[in-house]
Amino acid sequence: MSERENEDRKIPASDPVIRLTRYAQVPILAGLSVAMVLFLVTFFVDIYDAIQSFEFLDRKKTILLILNLLDMVFIANLVIMVATNTYNTFRLKALVQGDDYIQQGEKAYRRMKHRIVSTIIIISSIHVLSELLEFSQTTPLQVAALLGFHLVLLATYVVTNVFKSSD
Template sequence: MSDSADNTEKEMDVVTRLTRWAQIPLLIGLAIGMMLFLVTFVVDILVAVRTFEFMDRKKTILLILNLLDMVFIANLVIMVATNTYNSYRIRASAHGEDYILQGQMAYRRMKHRIVSTIIIISSIHVLSELLEYSQATALQVAALFGFHLILLATYVVTNVFESNER
C-alpha cells in the first residue's frame, strides 16, 4: 500500500473510534431514562393500590395496559441500547466484508424488532383510548386508529419488499 492509502486508513480508524466513543454518553442517557421510567412504573402501581383503583375492573385493565405500554417502551430502549453496544463490539472486532455483513444482519434484526414493538405500543395505546372513550373524541380515536393502520401497512410493505430482495 502507498503512504496515502495508509494515512487514509488511519484517519478512518480514528473517525470510527471517535464515533464509537460518542455512543457512550448516549447509552448513559438511555440508562438514566430507564431509571426514571422505572420510578414512574412503580409510582403508578403504588397510586393504584393506595387509591384502591384496582377494585374497579375497567381501571385495572387500563392500569395493566399502561404498565404493558411502559414495559414495551422500556424494551424498545433496551433493544436500541443493546444494538448500539453490539454495533460497537462488531466495529471493534470485525473488518471489511465481515463488518458490513454483520452490521447489515444486526440492522435487519433490530429494525424488525423495533417496528414490531412500536406496533404493539400503538395497539395498546389505541385499545386504552377505546376503553377510555369518554375522554377522547371520535375524531381523536379515528386518528389514532388510522395512524396505527399506517404503521401496520408500512411494516407489511417493508417486510414484503425486504423478503423479495433476499
C-alpha cells in the same frame, strides 16, 4: 499479489473521526440507562398509586392500569433493544473488519429494524385500545386519527417486511 497486500486491503486505516463517533455513543448509552431508571420509578409509582387509591377494585381501571404497565414494558424493551444494538455494533466494529463487518452489521440492522417496528406497532395497539376503553374522554375524531395512524404503521410494517425478498 502477495498475502501481505491482501491483508492490508482488508483492514482499513484506523480513522480518528470514525473512532470518535463510535465513542460518542457512550454518553448516549449512559443517558438511556438514566432514562430507564426514571421509567422504572414511574412504573412502580403507577402501581403504588393504584393500590393506594384502590383503583384496582374497578375492573375497567384495572384493565387500563395493566395496559398502561404493558405500554411501559414495551417502551422499556424498545430502549433496551436500541441500547443493546448500539453496544453490539460498537463491539462488532472492534472485533470484525472489512466485508464481514458490513454483512454482519446489515443483518443486525435488519433484525433490529424488524423488532423496533414490531414493538412500535404493539405500543400503538395498546395505546389505541386504551383510548377506546376511555372513549368518554376522547372525541371520535381523536380515536379515528389514532386508528388511522396505527393502520399506517401496520401498512408500513407489512410493506417493508412481508413483501421484502428473503434475506
